Structures are given as structure tokens and as C-alpha cells.
Amino acid sequence: MNIEEIIENVTKFIENKQIKDLREYLETINSADFPSILEEVDEDKVIMIYRLLTKEKAAEVFVELDHDDQENLINCLTDKEIKNVMNELYMDDATDLIEEMPSNVVKRILTNTKPSNRKIINELLKYPEDTAGTLMTTEFIDLKENMTVDDAFAFIKNKALKKETVYNCYVLTIDRKLLGIIDIKDLLIADREKLIKDIMDTNVIKVNTLEDQEEVARMFDKYDFIALPVVDQENRLVGIITVDDAIDVIKEEATEDFEKMAAIRPDDDGESYLKTSVLKHAKNRIIWLLVLMISAMLTGGIIENYEAAISSLPLLVSFIPMLMDTGGNCGSQASTLIIRGLAINEISTKDILKVMWKEFRISIIVGITLAIANSIRIMIQYNDVKIAVVVGATLICTVIMAKLIGCVLPIIAKKIKLDPAIMAAPLITTIVDALSVLVFFSISTSIFNI
Amino acid sequence: MNIEEIIENVTKFIENKQIKDLREYLETINSADFPSILEEVDEDKVIMIYRLLTKEKAAEVFVELDHDDQENLINCLTDKEIKNVMNELYMDDATDLIEEMPSNVVKRILTNTKPSNRKIINELLKYPEDTAGTLMTTEFIDLKENMTVDDAFAFIKNKALKKETVYNCYVLTIDRKLLGIIDIKDLLIADREKLIKDIMDTNVIKVNTLEDQEEVARMFDKYDFIALPVVDQENRLVGIITVDDAIDVIKEEATEDFEKMAAIRPDDDGESYLKTSVLKHAKNRIIWLLVLMISAMLTGGIIENYEAAISSLPLLVSFIPMLMDTGGNCGSQASTLIIRGLAINEISTKDILKVMWKEFRISIIVGITLAIANSIRIMIQYNDVKIAVVVGATLICTVIMAKLIGCVLPIIAKKIKLDPAIMAAPLITTIVDALSVLVFFSISTSIFNI
Numbered sequence: 001m002n003i004e005e006i007i008e009n010v011t012k013f014i015e016n017k018q019i020k021d022l023r024e025y026l027e028t029i030n031s032a033d034f035p036s037i038l039e040e041v042d043e044d045k046v047i048m049i050y051r052l053l054t055k056e057k058a059a060e061v062f063v064e065l066d067h068d069d070q071e072n073l074i075n076c077l078t079d080k081e082i083k084n085v086m087n088e089l090y091m092d093d094a095t096d097l098i099e100e101m102p103s104n105v106v107k108r109i110l111t112n113t114k115p116s117n118r119k120i121i122n123e124l125l126k127y128p129e130d131t132a133g134t135l136m137t138t139e140f141i142d143l144k145e146n147m148t149v150d151d152a153f154a155f156i157k158n159k160a161l162k163k164e165t166v167y168n169c170y171v172l173t174i175d176r177k178l179l180g181i182i183d184i185k186d187l188l189i190a191d192r193e194k195l196i197k198d199i200m201d202t203n204v205i206k207v208n209t210l211e212d213q214e215e216v217a218r219m220f221d222k223y224d225f226i227a228l229p230v231v232d233q234e235n236r237l238v239g240i241i242t243v244d245d246a247i248d249v250i251k252e253e254a255t256e257d258f259e260k261m262a263a264i265r266p267d268d269d270g271e272s273y274l275k276t277s278v279l280k281h282a283k284n285r286i287i288w289l290l291v292l293m294i295s296a297m298l299t300g301g302i303i304e305n306y307e308a309a310i311s312s313l314p315l316l317v318s319f320i321p322m323l324m325d326t327g328g329n330c331g332s333q334a335s336t337l338i339i340r341g342l343a344i345n346e347i348s349t350k351d352i353l354k355v356m357w358k359e360f361r362i363s364i365i366v367g368i369t370l371a372i373a374n375s376i377r378i379m380i381q382y383n384d385v386k387i388a389v390v391v392g393a394t395l396i397c398t399v400i401m402a403k404l405i406g407c408v409l410p411i412i413a414k415k416i417k418l419d420p421a422i423m424a425a426p427l428i429t430t431i432v433d434a435l436s437v438l439v440f441f442s443i444s445t446s447i448f449n450i
Numbered sequence: 451m452n453i454e455e456i457i458e459n460v461t462k463f464i465e466n467k468q469i470k471d472l473r474e475y476l477e478t479i480n481s482a483d484f485p486s487i488l489e490e491v492d493e494d495k496v497i498m499i500y501r502l503l504t505k506e507k508a509a510e511v512f513v514e515l516d517h518d519d520q521e522n523l524i525n526c527l528t529d530k531e532i533k534n535v536m537n538e539l540y541m542d543d544a545t546d547l548i549e550e551m552p553s554n555v556v557k558r559i560l561t562n563t564k565p566s567n568r569k570i571i572n573e574l575l576k577y578p579e580d581t582a583g584t585l586m587t588t589e590f591i592d593l594k595e596n597m598t599v600d601d602a603f604a605f606i607k608n609k610a611l612k613k614e615t616v617y618n619c620y621v622l623t624i625d626r627k628l629l630g631i632i633d634i635k636d637l638l639i640a641d642r643e644k645l646i647k648d649i650m651d652t653n654v655i656k657v658n659t660l661e662d663q664e665e666v667a668r669m670f671d672k673y674d675f676i677a678l679p680v681v682d683q684e685n686r687l688v689g690i691i692t693v694d695d696a697i698d699v700i701k702e703e704a705t706e707d708f709e710k711m712a713a714i715r716p717d718d719d720g721e722s723y724l725k726t727s728v729l730k731h732a733k734n735r736i737i738w739l740l741v742l743m744i745s746a747m748l749t750g751g752i753i754e755n756y757e758a759a760i761s762s763l764p765l766l767v768s769f770i771p772m773l774m775d776t777g778g779n780c781g782s783q784a785s786t787l788i789i790r791g792l793a794i795n796e797i798s799t800k801d802i803l804k805v806m807w808k809e810f811r812i813s814i815i816v817g818i819t820l821a822i823a824n825s826i827r828i829m830i831q832y833n834d835v836k837i838a839v840v841v842g843a844t845l846i847c848t849v850i851m852a853k854l855i856g857c858v859l860p861i862i863a864k865k866i867k868l869d870p871a872i873m874a875a876p877l878i879t880t881i882v883d884a885l886s887v888l889v890f891f892s893i894s895t896s897i898f899n900i
Contacts, residue, residue, distance in 0.1 A: 028653045032673045156638050166635045167617050167676070184634055185616045188606050203478045221701065223482045224694035226617070226676065243693050244674035250697065251671065254704040255790055258711075262786035262875065263779050272796040273787050278808060282815040285783050292779055293820060297827070299771035307764040314757040317767050321749035321883055324774060329713050329742055329876050333735050336712035337723050340705055346722040358728060365732040370743060377747070425712065425875055426779050433771055 003036045010037060014045060023052045031060035035069070047076045059088030066275070067100045074105055082112040090164045091117070092137035092245065095124040100269075129268075132216050133209035135249065136230040136239030141169040145179055145197035149190045152182075165242055167226045171200045176236040178204060178229055206231050209238060213249045218345060220246035257343060261336065261424035263288035292430050299324075299434045306441040309450045315382075316444055319391050323440055326370060327398040327432040332425030334359050334406030339420045342410060349415045352408070359403040367399035390443050398436040405431055453486045460487060464495060473502045481510035488519070497526045509538030516725065517550045524555055532562040540614045541567070542587035542695065545574040550719075579718075582666050583659035585699065586680045586689030591619040595629055595647035599640045602632075615692055617676045621650045626686040628654060628679055656681050659688060663699045668795060670696035707793060711786065711874035713738035742880050749774075749884045756891040759900045765832075766894055769841050773890055776820065777848040777882040782875030784809055784856030789870045792860060799865045802858070809853040817849035840893050848886040855881055 006029060013022035026049065029037070038046050050073065053061060062070065062085050074082060086094060086109065094113070098106055098121055110118055120138050127133025141163055143152050152169070160166045169187065171180040180200030190199050206229040207216055219228060220243060228246075230239045256266040265284040267276060276284075303310070303320075310317055338355065341347035347355065371392035378388040406428050410420035444450070456479060463472035476499065479487070488496050500523065503511060512520065512535050524532060536544060536559065544563070548556055548571055560568055570588050577583025591613055593602050602619070610616045619637065621630040630650030640649045656679040657666055669678060670693060678696075680689045706716040715734040717726060726734075753760070753770075760767055788805065791797035797805065821842035828838040856878050860870035894900070 030653065030655060030673060153638070160635050160639045163635075166638060184638075185610050185613075188603070188616060188634075189610045203480065205480060221697055223480060224697075226693070243676070243697075247671055247674075247693075247697060247700065250700060251794060255794070258708070258786050258790045261708075262782045264783050264787065273791040274797065274801065274804065274808075278811045278815070281808070281812045282819075285780075285812070286816055286819055289776060289779055289783075289816060289820060290823060293772055293776050293823070294827075296772040296775040299775075300768035303768040303771070304765065307767075310764045310767055311761055314760045314764075315754065317757075317760055317770075318750035318753040320767075320770060321753070321774060321887065322743055322746040324771060325746040325749075325876075325880060325883065326739060326743050328778070328879070329739055330735075332712045332875065333714050333739075336708050337714065340708045341723040344701060344705070347724065351724065354724065358724075358731070361728045362731045362735070365728070366736055366739065369732075369736055370739060373740060374743070377744075425782065426775075429778070430775060433775065437771065 003033060003040075006033065007037055007040045010041065010049070014041075014048075019052070022049075026052055027054065027057060031057065031064050034061040035064050035066065038065070038069070047073070051081075055084050055088055059085050063089065063093045066272075068275070070097065071101060071105055074101070074109065079108075079112050082109060086113045086117065090137045090139055091120050091124060092135065092164075092239075095121050095134070098125065127209055130213045131209060132207045132211040132213065132228075132230045132241060133239075135213055135216060135241045135245050136209070137164050137242070138239045139163045140227075140229075140237075140240045141166055142172045142176075142237070143169050143182065143196050145171050145173075145195070145200070147196045148192065149187060149194050149196070149199070150192045152187060152196055153192075165227050165240070168229075168240070170229055170237055170240075171196055172237055178206060178231055178235060178237040180204060181229065204229060206237075207241075208233070214253050216241060217246050217249040217253060221250070221344075253343070257339065257421045259284075260419065260421035261339065261426075263292060263424075263426040288426065292426055295427075295430045296433065299430075299437050302434060302437050302441070306445065309441060309445050309448075312450050313444070313448060315387070316440075319394075319440070320437065322374075323391075323394060323398055323436045324429075324433045326395065327402045327436040328425065328429035330363070330366065330399045331402035331406035331428035331432045334403045335410055335424050335428050338407045338410045339424060342414055342420050347411075349411050352411045355407050355411065356404060359407045360400065363400040363403035364396075366403075367396035370399065371395045386447055390440070390447055393443055394436065394440040397439045398432065401435050401439075402428070402432045405435075453483060453490075456483060457487055457490045460491065460499070464491075464498075469502070472499075476502055477504065477507060481507065481514050484511040485514050485516065485519070488515070497523070501531075505534050505538055509535050513539065513543045516722075518725070520547065521551060521555055524551070524559065529558075529562050532559060536563045536567065540587045540589055541570050541574060542585065542614075542689075545571050545584070548575065577659055580663045581659060582657045582661040582663065582678075582680045582691060583689075585663055585666060585691045585695050586659070587614050587692070588689045589613045590677075590679075590687075590690045591616055592622045592626075592687070593619050593632065593646050595621050595623075595645070595650070597646045598642065599637060599644050599646070599649070600642045602637060602646055603642075615677050615690070618679075618690070620679055620687055620690070621646055622687055628656060628681055628685060628687040630654060631679065654679060656687075657691075658683070664703050666691060667696050667699040667703060671700070671794075703793070707789065707871045709734075710869065710871035711789065711876075713742060713874075713876040738876065742876050745877075745880045746883065749880075749887050752884060752887050752891070756895065759891060759895050759898075762900050763894070763898060765837070766890075769844075769890070770887065772824075773841075773844055773848055773886045774879075774883045776845065777852045777886040778875065778879035780813070780816065780849045781852035781856035781878035781882045784853045785860055785874050785878050788857045788860045789874060792864055792870050797861075799861050802861045805857050805861065806854060809857045810850065813850040813853035814846075816853075817846035820849065821845045836897055840890070840897055843893055844886065844890040847889045848882065851885050851889075852878070852882045855885075 139162060141156055156166060167184050169182045170178060173179055180202045181204045182200045186199055205223060209230055209232055227240045227242050229237055230241060232238050252270060259266040265287060267284060338347060374395055375388040375392045378391060409423035413420045413423045463475060589612060591606055606616060617634050619632045620628060623629055630652045631654045632650050636649055655673060659680055659682055677690045677692050679687055680691060682688050702720060709716040715737060717734060788797060824845055825838040825842045828841060859873035863870045863873045
């Protein structure tokens with residue numbers, strides 16, 4: 001069923017005042033579809049619909065809303081309703097909420113959170129941004145090594161309802177050190193009297209609370225995890241990260257790379273394009289534009305030095321855009337592939353020579369092809385061999401420089417612990433522009449003796 | 451334990467001929483770490499290490515290798531060993547393998563695959579590229595609605611070993627129509643005598659075999675699935691897609707967008723940068739470079755029309771790179787944000803006016819700021835108000851044009867069912883270049899009367 005049909009049905013139930021039917025109907029809708037639905041109904045209906053949901057569903061739907069809508073909703077809810085939501089939320093979602101709400105709302109939320117949860121939230125809030133600690137939730141199934149499989153099933157039956165995932169269970173010592181991990185599948189196929197310690201997997205891959213979230217996402221991608229255990233400095237299990245949160249990180253990191261590679265300062269708060277204000281958009285874009293504009297003046301300065309040449313052969317100027325654009329495009333092709341390769345671990349910094357040799361050979365093929373195409377066009381249009389030679393030679397040099405600079409700078413950036421994504425099209429283009437104009441006029445002036 | 455340590459240990463075991471210890475040690479290593487390990491040991495050791503693995507592990511490791519290494523390995527294995535691997539592979543992995551191997555290898559693989567599996571592989575091979583059908587595997591837990599929870603546990607205990615996932619179980623009619631879905635958690639907390647039909651969730655979100663893989667990835671992201679059921683045209687459950695495959699698609703689609711946005715034709719076979727040959731790299735890059743180079747000649751043509759102006763005031767030329775670069779950067783900022791927003795469903799085509807209005811306001815702020823910065827610099831360097839005014843006015847026009855073109859073209863592309871990622875920096879830059887040069891010379895010639 002698509003969103004339009006759902007909205008139509010909901011509206012019909014409301015118009016006909018079929019509240020009981022609406023309540024039942026709402027339970028059948030996936031929580032992830034609610035934001036699009038609530039956006040389409042009148043504002044006064046939103047809170048009415050929300051109040052019809054069961055406690056569990058209300059919490060699920062709440063997590064799906066964006067921060068503005070969450071704030072609006074909280075302002076409409078009673079203390080008791082907030083209490084219900086807060087009791088149902090998983091700790092990672094509760095912590096996210098606290099982080100994003102304005103302080104008066106936070107105060108009201110915390111007053112309506114039970115003290116034990118408040119303590120956990122306060123602990124989670126302490127982890128530095130973008131670390132495993134901020135991604136994890138504290139609800140997981142913890143077994144003891146001397147339990148039998150039967151004991152474990154009984155334990156899970158009792159506890160599972162309040163745990164975010166049961167797919168992986170963790171075996172802990174009394175002081176909560178992580179001994180092993182059991183996939184629920186292995187528990188299901190094991191004989192009932194077996195001991196947990198005999199079926200658990202002790203080769204546990206885990207991360208520290210302070211691990212960077214990008215590395216966490218890479219591990220999910222590499223090892224195909226459903227959940228990843230997070231331990232503190234003393235190897236005590238303090239939480240788990242579930243695969244849905246890893247997907248969010250993968251998406252978020254890719255978006256950040258797209259932004260950086262287009263000379264945009266990525267937004268920390270992760271608001272969507274439409275929700276970000278005009279002023280913030282302008283602020284995020286203007287800094288790099290200024291830096292690049294000033295750098296581009298260098299190319300202008302080079303051109304100024306050749307004013308005499310331009311005056312005597314103004315036709316030369318008409319090749320500058322083509323040379324600049326081609327150089328920029330060649331450089332950005334190389335840098336994009338390298339930056340992406342570094343991001344998804346297909347290329348490492350020790351491959352630098354291999355990459356350069358590859359780009360050099362590619363640029364020879366590309367450069368010569370483009371030069372031939374250009375020479376043909378110049379011969380047809382101007383029938384001037386000298387110009388064809390100058391432009392062709394410049395093109396080949398430009399392509400080689402662009403590809404080499406485009407592949408080397410991101411790797412160097414990574415080596416000196418900078419973000420490779422900064423060394424993308426905009427910066428590469430600016431550098432290559434200056435060089436290609438310089439090469440162009442050097443060759444022109446010497447061949448034409450101007 | 452990191453890869454370097456593992457390799458050191460493995461080498462030590464081999465040197466000391468401690469084969470039994472090595473065999474035990476290898477079992478403790480995660481399959482996903484094997485490619486990096488095998489790459490570092492001598493070639494003759496690779497097959498020796500591989501032969502020490504248990505059947506299950508051997509299949510797991512095989513899946514992790516890239517296509518070249520798989521081919522090399524198959525060529526070293528006996529028919530019996532290939533049979534073992536093929537019996538352990540999940541159907542989606544087996545199908546991927548068949549798709550990527552050269553025909554002589556495929557023949558040998560299929561001869562060593564049992565007939566029932568061969569039939570499934572042949573079915574899976576029929577699905578068009580990049581559809582749900584090519585992502586899915588056919589191994590899943592299928593329950594009947596009249597089973598009790600206890601029956602279900604017994605059934606799972608028997609079958610689970612050969613199923614890719616037990617986290618979600620599917621309830622089917624006799625003719626394999628999908629009735630409902632049960633998360634293993636709900637099965638674990640249910641009373642043993644309850645009937646499956648009473649605890650299953652009948653609001654199943656599913657996809658058709660022909661659904662595009664990009665849409666599949668979006669659904670995983672939106673609904674936080676662990677697995678997604680795939681049905682045929684008759685609503686019969688034919689397979690499931692697991693979240694690890696969805697992550698691969700998310701990564702692959704982002705990489706493709708990066709490539710397209712840098713004017714690179716994405717590679718269908720998804721080989722990594724280093725594995726792709728120089729000739730293929732050149733081929734993937736050259737087409738767009740040619741198109742863009744020829745388009746950039748348009749800008750050159752415009753400049754040619756103003757040769758008189760250039761001869762009388764050659765200084766004008768030195769501002770062209772700055773104007774072109776700034777226009778290109780502004781356009782690529784806008785287009786990147788819009789393309790990414792469209793890709794992750796944060797922006798839809800019906801937002802076009804909202805987006806344009808936003809970009810217009812942003813470009814006013816950005817344009818004026820840049821114009822002021824530039825005017826100050828021109829006044830300091832040349833102390834010439836007229837030039838400051840001309841360049842400033844051109845800058846503001848360029849920024850507005852760049853941002854509007856940059857945001858509109860991707861949305862229009864999406865509307866007419868083209869890939870928005872084509873309307874990225876390279877093409878936008880080329881268009882904006884021509885326009886900004888035109889505006890620059892129009893304003894210059896009228897103000898300077900040249």
C-alpha cells in the first residue's frame with residue numbers, strides 16, 4: 001500500500017468519526033511511514049492520531065519523526081504521555097533526542113524519565129561526537145557462560161521485549177567483561193542441555209567506545225554484522241551498535257563526502273537540505289568559495305603577465321576556457337576515484353606509486369586523444385598548424401598534470417591525517433587552472449615569438 | 451587482532467611446519483579478513499592454507515575473495531573440492547560467482563553443482579541486472595500458519611543450518627503465497643502452544659523480483675529491515691534479501707553517483723580502482739571529457755566575438771578564470787546538494803519551486819559577499835571603480851545563474867526519468883562558464899564603450 005492510499009484511508013476514518021476503526025488501522029501502518037502521513041494531515045489532527053496509538057507504537061513513531069516535529073509533539077503531550085514515550089524508547093534514541101532538543105524541552109523530558117534511565121542517558125551523553133559510544137544502545141541480551149541453552153531461552157523469553165535486538169547474544173563474566181558471542185541461530189540449533197560456554201564464539205570482533213563512527217561503518221560493511229559489541233577501556237561490554245544505525249552512518253558519511261567534494265562545509269546537525277535555513281546554507285558555502293576565488297586570482301595574475309601576447313594574438317584567449325575546463329574535469333575524475341577508493345578502503349596510502357603510474361598511463365591515452373580531436377577542429381576552423389600544435393601540446397601537459405595532481409593530493413592528505421575529500425574537484429581545478437594557463441602561454445610565446 | 455599480527459602468526463606456523471596448530475588458528479580468523487591475509491602470503495601457500503579450512507569456512511572465505519582470486523583458486527581446486535564449496539554456498543553467492551567467471555570455469559562449476567541447486571541458479575540468472583531478483587537468496591525459514599511455536603522451534607532447529615538467516619521467518623500457504631512474517635524475537639517471547647497465525651505480522655512489506663535495487667536499498671534504510679521478502683508476480687515468496695547485500699547496494703550506488711558526478715562512466719562490473727585496467731579507465735573517462743571539451747569551445751567562441759574589446763583592454767581577460775571558477779563552484783555546490791537530496795529521498799521533484807526560491811536567496815547573499823570581497827581587492831590593486839563595478843555585477847549574476855541552473859537541471863533530469871547525477875559539476879560548469887563570460891563581456895563593452 002502506498003502513502004497516498006494510507007492518507008486517503010486515514011482522512012476517511014476521521015471524517016466519518018470512525019475512531020475505533022482508525023485506531024486499529026493505525027496499528028497496521030509501519031512506523032517509518034508515519035512522518036509522511038502526519039505531514040499531510042491538518043495540524044490539529046496530528047496530535048489526535050498520535051494519541052490513538054498504543055504505547056509501543058507511539059514510541060516507535062516518535063523515533064521516526066524529525067527533530068522539529070518531535071519538539072512540536074512534545075509541546076502538545078502531557079507529562080504522563082511523555083513519560084510513556086520515554087519509558088519505551090531505546091537508550092540510543094533517547095540520547096539522540098536529548099541532544100537535539102532545546103534546553104526547556106530537555107528539562108521537561110528528563111523530569112519525565114525514570115532515574116535509572118536518566119543515569120544511562122547522562123553516561124551516553126558524555127561520549128565525544130561521532131564515536132561508537134554515541135551510536136550504541138545499552139539494551140542487549142547478556143548471558144552467563146554456565147547457563148544451559150534452555151536457561152538461555154528462559155532468560156531471553158523474560159528479557160527480550162525490552163531489548164533492541166536478540167539476534168546476537170553476549171556472554172559476560174560477573175564483572176561484565178565480554179567472553180563470547182552467540183548468534184541466535186546457533187542457540188536455536190543447539191541441544192537444550194548444552195552449556196553456553198561450549199557453543200559461544202570467543203573470537204569476538206568488538207570496538208572501543210571511542211572508535212570513530214566511520215571505522216564502525218567500515219566494520220559493518222566488511223564483516224556483515226547485524227550488531228557490533230562496544231566495550232570500554234576495561235573490556236567491559238557497555239553497549240551494542242545495530243546495523244540500522246550503521247546504515248545511517250554509511251549514508252551520512254557519503255553525504256558529507258559529497259558536500260566536502262563540492263566545497264561545502266558539511267553540517268554537523270545533519271538537517272536535510274529543505275530544513276536548513278538560507279543563512280546557514282550561505283554560511284556553509286561561502287568560506288570555500290572565497291578561498292577558491294582568491295586562489296583563482298592567481299590564474300588571473302598569470303594571464304596579466306602575458307598581456308602583450310594577448311594583445312598581439314587575442315585568439316589565444318578563446319582557448320583558455322576549453323583548457324581550464326578539461327584540466328578541471330580530468331583532475332576531478334582522478335581525485336574523485338581516489339577519494340572514494342580511500343573512503344571505502346579499496347585504496348590505501350601505500351598504493352601511491354601504483355596509483356600515480358596508473359594515472360600517468362591513463363593521462364597519456366586521454367591527453368593524446370583529446371589533443372587529436374582538438375587539432376582536427378583547429379585545422380578545420382583556422383587551418384593553422386602552429387595553433388594546433390600549441391593547443392595540442394598544452395592539452396597533453398594539462399591532462400597529465402591534472403591526473404597526477406588529482407590522484408596524489410588526496411593520498412597525501414590522508415597520509416598527513418587530513419580528510420582526503422577536501423582535495424576534490426574545486427581545489428584541484430583551481431591548481432590545475434593556474435598550471436595549464438602557465439603552460440599554455442609559455443608554449444605560445446616561445447612558438448609564436450611574442 | 452590486526453591483519454599484520456595474523457599474517458605474522460600464520461607465517462610462523464608455516465615456517466615451523468605446525469600444520470595442526472595452523473588449522474586450528476585459521477578457524478578463529480574471521481572470513482572477511484582472509485583476502486588481506488592471502489594477498490600477503492606466497493602464492494603456493496595460498497592453496498595450502500585454503501585446503502586446511504573446514505568445508506563451511508572454505509565456502510565462507512571463498513565468497514569474500516574477489517573475482518580474479520576466485521578464478522585462480524578454482525583452477526587449483528579438484529572437482530571434489532569445488533563440489534564441497536558449491537554445496538556450502540548460499541544461492542545468491544553461487545549465482546554471483548557464475549555471472550562473473552569466464553565460460554570454461556562456469557562449465558566446471560556447474561558440472562560440480564548438484565542438479566537441484568543448478569536449477570535454482572539458472573532461475574536466478576534470468577533476472578535483469580540490478581533488480582531485487584539478482585540480490586535475493588532462496589534460503590529462508592518458511593513456516594506454516596497452523597504450526598505451534600513449539601513446532602516452529604523444532605522446524606527451525608532442523609533447517610536453520612542451511613538458511614542464510616533465521617532472524618525473520620516467513621509464513622506461507624501451501625502454494626507458497628506469503629501470509630505473514632515473524633521476527634525471531636516474537637517467536638522467542640511467545641508461549642510455546644500458541645499458533646503461528648496468531649503471532650505473525652500480516653502487514654508485510656515486500657518487493658517484487660523486478661524492483662530496482664536502488665529502491666530496495668532505500669527501503670532497508672527507511673524501514674530498518676534485517677531482511678526483505680521478495681515475491682514473484684503471483685505473490686509467491688521466491689527469496690529474501692539480507693541487510694548485508696543492501697549495504698553493498700547502498701555503497702555501490704553512492705560510488706556510481708560519485709563517478710557520474712565527476713563525468714566518469716560507471717563500470718558495470720564493479721571492479722575496484724586498482725583492478726580496473728588502464729585502457730578501461732581511459733575509456734570510461736574519455737567520452738565525457740570529449741563532450742565537455744567540445745561544449746567548452748562554445749565559451750571560447752563567445753570570447754572570440756569580443757576580440758576587439760580584449761585588444762583594447764587586455765586586463766579584462768585576467769578576470770575570466772576567477773569568474774569561471776566561481777561560477778563552476780557555485781553551480782556544483784547547488785547541484786551536488788540537490789542530486790544527493792534526490793538520491794536519499796530528502797528532496798522530491800515537486801519541491802522544485804521551493805528549492806529554486808531557496809537557492810535564489812542563498813545566491814543573493816553569496817553573490818553580494820563575493821562581489822564585495824572582489825571589489826575591495828580590485829580597488830586596492832587597480833584603484834578602478836569601473837572595473838570593480840563590472841566584475842562585481844558579473845559575479846552576482848554568475849552566482850545567481852549558477853545556483854539556479856545547478857538546482858534546476860538535476861530536478862528536471864529526474865522528472866524526465868534521466869539520472870540526476872549527470873547534471874553535476876562538470877556539465878553545470880560548462881554551461882555556467884559560457885553564460886558568465888557572455889554576461890561579463892556584455893557588461894564590460896557597454897560600460898567601457900568598447
